[in-house]
Structure formats: structure tokens, C-alpha cells
Amino acid sequence: MTAAPVPATKEPQAPGGPAAPQRRGIVGKSLGPLLALPGIVWLLLFFVAPLYVVLAVVFGGVDPIFRTVIPVWNPVRWSSEQPIYVLTHIVGEDGIFGPALLRTAVYVLTASVLCLVIAFPIAYYVARLAGRWRGLLLALLIAPFWISYMMRMLAWVNLLANDGLVNRIVSVGGLFPGDTVWLSGHSGVVILGLVYGYVPYMIIPLYAGLDRLPSELIEGARDLGAGRWSAFWRVTWPMSRPVVIASILLTCLPMLGDYFTSDLLSGSPQTSMVGNLINETVLTPGQTGQAGAFVLLVLIVSLLPMVYYVRSVQRADGAVV
């Protein structure tokens, strides 16, 4: 005797009738592209189009009378004179741009490492140890965003002035000279300015990432005998690596194009960065194309860590799956 077949459980019919699942499928299929549309439009208008304008300027011409740039929109007519000039003047006997590019790399790397050293413990404390003070501390961390970057730098100009507070403190009531000219070509001052200006941009994403770390894994590591340091080094740090990379990127990229930190806190060519080269050339008749070439150079250089970030995120996703 065979068992009578069990009738399939009747699904309650959707209010819309039998056609509803199909309609939901269509809506479901188009929902993704629909939601992506604003982002795509935004990218086209504010990234692709400006990038094309930059290309048209870099590979464009120069007005014979006014020496202003003439964008050339047709790629067939592009001239590579300006980018080649920039590329052939980076190293070697004619390497007038090399020192500024190298200086930029050193400043940005140093400032980023210092930012991380400052930001990580703060973000870690607020995210995982602050308890009921977390809200207040978070508000205080966001507070620097209420004041513009330039105003914060100008505040430092006053503090570091010859007769400013820093020199008065250094002089310890007149015991020491306290006559250091801080605002004239000191690399350290520019780097510290970058750190001060951009460290909030690192703390916030670090906090967001560290806050979302699954505490069960850390507790599990502790339960299995790992000490505090071992749990941090073998569990917390590997899991937080993608957010650390993202945070470094978030600060590195604007630093690469920064020019007014050096302008305000130094004003000397001895601390010129690539942003200063861009600012200088874009305003100089006949050299606007060079400014565009520097912009592309920065873009290409910044793409490398972006690719690394994407790959590391993909690896992390794969590991989770």
C-alpha cells in the first residue's frame, strides 16, 4: 500500500491575483537599476563629464594671443605636448617637478600614519569602551566639522605666529628665546597641519567600522585563551583592516590635492606640494594644460590604493562567505 500523496499546501493567494508574482518580478528587476540611476547620473555629470573636460584641457591647445587654454573636444585632434612636458620634467636634469612630487608623497604618507596613530585608539575607545559617554564623545569628534578647514588653519597661523601662543609657551616666561619662525618653510609644521586638518576625517569612518565589529568573535578569542593583545592582534586588527584602508584613503586623497595648508602654514616654495603646482600652473597663462596633467597624475596615483582597497574588500567578503 502506498501512502496517499500529500496535497500540496495551498499558498494564500496574493491580493493582486495570480499575476502579482510576475509583476513583483518586474518591479524587483527594475528596482535595482532605478535606485542606481541617480548615482549613475551623478557620476556621469560630476565625474565623467568633468574628467573629460580635464582631458580636453590637458590635450588641448593654447590661445595664441591670450595664452589661455583652448579645450579640444575631439580626441583625434588631441595634442600630448603638455602632459609630455610634465612627464619629462619630473626626474633627471630637467626634473623641476620631481622634488615637489616626492615631497608630497612623504608629507601625505607621514601625515596619514600620524593620523592613524592618533585616530585608531580614539575611535577604538569611543566605539568599544566609552559606554554611556559614547554619544557625547561622538558629538565632540564631529565638532571640528562645524568649523571650516581654512578657519582651523588660520587659527594655527595665529598660534604659530612669531609672537603667538606657541612661542610664548616655548619661551617659558622668557627663560628661553622663543623666537622660532614656525611659519616659514618648515616641513614639520605643514605635516602637522595636515594631520590636524584631516584627522577627524579618519576618526569618523574608523569609529563606524570598529563599532560594527562582531564582539562575539573577540569574546570567543578571549574564551579560548587569547590575551587582550593577542585577541586584538589576531582578531580585531585583521577584521578592521578594510576600514583602516578606507579611512587612510579618505584622508590621503584630499591631502594629495591640498595646497592651502602649505600656503598658510609655510608660504615657502620649500614646502610646495603637488596641489601647489596645480594651483600655480592653472593660473598661469599657457600652463593650464600642465595643471590638468598634474590632476591626472594624482588621479592615477590615487587609483592604486583604491584598487588595493577594492581587492582587500573583495577578499574580506570572500572570507566571510
Place this chain on the structure above:
Amino acid sequence: MSAPRSVNRRTLIRNAALLGLSVPAVNALLAACAEAPTSSNPGGGGSDAPLEMASPDNPVTWPISDDNPPIDDGMSPEAGPLLIYNYADYLGPQVIKSFEEKYGVEVKVSTFNDTDEMLTKIRTGAVPYDICFPSYDQIARMVTAQIARPLNHSYLGNLDNVWDVFQSPWYDGEARYSVPYSIYTTGIGWRTDQVTDDIAGMDNPYDILWTPSYAGKVAVIDDWHTCMAQVGLRAGITDVNTSSADDLSVIQDNLTELASTVKPKVNISMYNDLPAGQIGLCQMWSGDVVNAQYYLPNDTSVDVLQYWFPEDGKGLVDNDLMLVLKGGNNPVLAHLFLDHMLDEKNSLKNFGYIGYQPPQKVLDTDRLVADGYLPENLATAAVQESWFDTGYRLLELDVDNDQAWHRIWQQFKAGA
């Protein structure tokens, strides 16, 4: 890990259709972009003829073309508003107000950071500016591209008030397109509480900028031609527009030495930084040192400021201009404003605000000091008419020479 998505025929056709739709749109966008100015004379007229370079040795009287004639005599002023395009803080509010009251019109002032920005924006034609304030080395381009409107002198009775040298200057014979606005020298400014040397008594006063003991206190002017020309003067190169490779090499060496010796700041805010004590010694425009006295802290005497310029006038002398623009809607009103600014009383009022001396016949060093425009210790900032015969003028350079100068400046600014 999911398998890579294959592109089926339907997807391919859909994407191709989207691409097909977007290509005309992109073409239209590019065509619209291409309507941006791509030649020297947007907005009609002009020519692409090679640029004629004026100089004291090659004075130029610019032609007046049929399609850009001066306005007729005796016309009534327009209703305004009069649109003025100028540097920030380079026009006194009192003289604007008095003009508005006199003619019952509104004057609107827009500002630019440098004259290259000025030219770029004027050329777009987006705003019909009536008047702008360029330097004399821009007039060739502005006339050639028919941006400037020729002047009708019947509206400019006060032009007689200015020095004879500007009645028919070498850069604009018969003052066909411009009238002078301000005059200034480029010398050395310093604070006596930071610099103890007797600069004026030195064999070569320019050397003071290279003195190692003043490292960190020195600033030079962020203008390639002015700065490099003064560096050349230090080395005895009096052709401040030189195209000699040897001269330029000497200038480059001196700039490199300057950078390594005193690490100078490079900016144009000496009028603020010197009185504030942020710098003690700098290249300086005479108008800026006049202005600097008003930026001194309350507890600091004006006596602390000093300015040096060669007594024989053999230094850098310059002047700025006022031009009526072809694209403006108020040419009669613009002429009247120029005449208003050339009036003796108005120009003095304006001098009191901007610090840059007008080339008025009635003004000389004694009067400027007696009337309190200049303190005794800054009498050296007064500009004399004879210096426009003996001084050195920065001229527009041909393209190759311009690039050679800029290359050195680029290297200096890049900290290489």
C-alpha cells in the same frame, strides 16, 4: 563566488540601443561645450593677427577700427548700473558713492584676483562689464582682441590733470584706449625692529634679501616678472625683459641661492604681514608699504616701517590703467566714471583708501608728506614723474621668452 555573468543577445541589443541614444546626446553636449571661446576674439570683431609688442623704444598708437568706434560727443549717460571689474580693495567706496550721487546711478564692483582671471572672464562675455583696471602690459591683447573700446576724450576733461608722461604713453599713443589709474615702484620694505642694517647705505641694497641672518623673515612678491626682475637687478641685469640665456641663468642661480639661504615666503600680502611682524624684510610695492601703516597694531609706531627705492629712479616702476570695455552697456557712464576718477579731489580721496598714488600733477613728495598721506619715514614710497623716464618697465614678452622666464619661476615655486 558567483559565476561571471554572460552577456546574452537581448542585453547586448539593449546596451547597444542605450549607447546609440547616448551618442547624439554626448555629441550635442560636446558641440555646446565647443561654443565656449576658442579664439582670441569671441563676441565678434578682432583678428588673429600677431600681437604687436609696445615698449618705450617701440611706442605704439593702436588703430581704431570701423567696427569698434568711440562713442559720439555730447551723449547723455545711461541709466546704469555701471559694472566695474577690479582688484579687491582697489577702489575707494567714497568715490564710488560720490559718483552714484552725482549721476543718480548704481555702481556695482566685481573683483578678480589677477588680471589673467580678469581677461578670461571678460572674454566669456557672461557679464557686460563697463570698466576694468588692467596693467599696461595687457593693453596690447585687449586692443588686438577688441575687448577695449576706444575713448572719446571730449568726456575726459580731467585727463589734463595727470602727468605729461601719461598724456600719450608709449603703450597707448594719444591715450586712445586707456587712462592712468595708479603708479607705483617696486623696492624693499622692512621693519627697523627686525632689520638693523642700513639698507639704503649698502653698496647693493638688493643684497639684503640674501642675508642669511634674516632667514625665515624674508618674503618676495608672488609675481614672476616683478620678483625675477628685481633678482636680476641685484645681479646687475638692467634689462628686466631680457631674452638672453646667460642673463636668465644668472637670475635662476640667484633665485636658487635666495631659496636656499633665507627660505623666503612667496606671496602678495606684505601690506599685512610686514606690519603684523610676520616678516621683517621683503620685496614690496610702494602702494603696499603706504597701506601697511594702517595695518600696524595700535601699540606700534609707524616709524618702524621703512622703504627703499633707488634715489635715481633706476628701479622697477609701474602703472595701472582704467579701460572702457567694448562689451559694456554703459559706455557714456563709463567715460564719466573715468573722468570722475581723474578729478584731483576724487583721486586723492581714492589714494587715501587704496594707498596707491595717482599720477596727478599737483602731487609731489612734499605735498604727500605735508598732507599726511605719507609719514616722513615712508617719503621714499612717493613716486616721481621722472622715474618713468629712468626706471625699468616690465613688458609683455614674446611666447618663447615668456616660457623661458616661466620655466625658471616654476622651478623656484616648486621648491626644486
